[in-house]
Amino acid sequence: MSRIIVELRGVTKIYPGVVPVKALDNVNMKIEAGEFVAIMGSSGSGKTTLLNMIGCMDRPTSGEVIIDGVNTRNPSEKELSRLRAEKIGFVFQTYNLISTLTCLENVELPMHLTGKGKGRDITRRAAMLLHLLGLGDRLHHRPNQLSGGERQRVAIARALANNSEIILCDEPTGNLDSVTGGKIVSLIKYIGRLTGATVIVVTHDRDVALKADRILYMRDGRVFEREESRVGVEKQMLYEVTEIMARSLPLIKEIISPSKYEEVKKDLLEVLEKLEDERDVF
């Protein structure tokens, strides 16, 4: 068994408010170094909160998050910043490149933040990463001069800048067309294999999830896992679609005949009931 790089023990996160929201509910999980893990789940299921916990961006209400042997419960804000800078790379759905900086400067930024390396070496490494990702001719372009796919590749280069051991991707294909999205995920997987980095991708996209070594599902702040992940992905998708349709029944009633409506309603509820019975296993 290889080294455990991410471990969550009984992690619960409650956002306080008039009505407190339990975003994570007693999450236990382990991810090995070098794994490519996809996390799926419907909106509000807690995926991004989970990613924030792993990325040391937020602290749990209870439980422990251990990143490469470091328990993130006790360290100071400064130590967490250092951990993020040295071990973790982020790729976001909206790219989140700094608009006033060029592509090269965006990739240089994490290296400057760790304060390691000389200016010249930093520039050389940033340029090398951008060349590797096919952006050699875009070094001095600003993010707004690039396509969505190109921006995401710059974001990937930035995530790799400090030789991060963990790359966290939050809906990396969410703003891209399916072809470009597919290429980006393949690139992330390839880069993960090449560098030995652990890649954790939060996604809605079934095709993205199917490229992962392992798929985790989230529902109501809890994490589930199943061996036959591909079947699980399809059932999850079917469940989500059916649930949306069931919620839309009052609208459907307005546009079809009463007899047809009763028929559709009966079918939908039967499918939903069946899927809900099976849901604990996917």
Add this chain to the structure above:
Amino acid sequence: MVLRDFTNRKVRTILTIIGVSVGIATLVCLVSLTEGTMSQIESQLSELVDFMILPAQSFQRARVGAENVMDRAYLDYVKSFPEVKAAAGYLIGPAIIDGKFSIAIGVEPDMFTVVNANVTSGRMMRFDEKEILLGYGAAQNLEIEPGTIVKLQTSPQSPATEFKVVGVLDRTGGMLDAYIFMPLDIMEDLLGYEDKISIILVKLESPSLSSVFEGRVDSLFPNLEVNTPGAIMESINQIVGLLNAVLLVIGGVSLLVGMTSIAATMMTSVIEKTHEIGVMKALGASRRTILFIFLSQSLMICLFGGVLGIFISLGLASFIEKWTLTFQGFMIHAEFPPSLILGALSISELVGLLSGAIPAIKASNIPPAEALRYE
């Protein structure tokens, strides 16, 4: 990154810089004018005379005009006092030579004996000719050599009169250095006076006779003021001190407005950049880094504002110098010693630090996950 941010919001940054510069310019201009004028007066009063006699309240009026002159006959009276060793009077007025502003005094021959001044180059002027002597500083300022014919005006509107510069006085370190000397009668003609003088300088036979002399002048000439140079300085100090306090309050209020403007700009910037702060934190930026970025921006705005303010104050002070001489009939002098420039820059940086601190702390304390969610 800090600078790049400015270019992205040029108008807002420029307006904030102007806001700061107005405060600094006001402050520097006021301090330079009051300090410069004070040191000028101080040097003028440092001549080796025991007493100065002036028309009553002339320092309070602080301008050249009919109310600030006295009859020349007073000088003859004063000379006749037994305790007086020597006395000389002069008439003071503005002078413009080649567009440069200066101060001219009309004197009689014994003036140079009383203040012990010698001609260092050229010769002594003839008192029945249109000839002038230059003080050491005036010669340097006007860049005129003895032998030159110059056209002199007492105001920009007055007709020019030709004078021959015949000599330059030795450096005294006092008022004589800054003046242009001409015969008293000619000065009177230029200013439209007859038998008038502005000030009488007095040297006594002995310092122990001071009270006798003061008593005699007070009893004989109640419309004149007799002062020692030190007493005049003290009364000027009081007036300037009060003026300074009022002006510093005005400058302080301007700076306070500047501070509010920076704080508002920085706070807006923090709100606009909340998401970017989240990204920076995700990439590993510590609280200190974020604090540094925002504080640097605030300090840089204030540094630019401070430098601009100093340049504005240089122009403004020079304008005020010329304006007061031309239209108000008296000369005030601005001084910009390095300590004033450094002080102004330090104050502007302090303003930057104070006004940028709250926005910077707010920015650095935003939790990263929350900042990333912000849209």
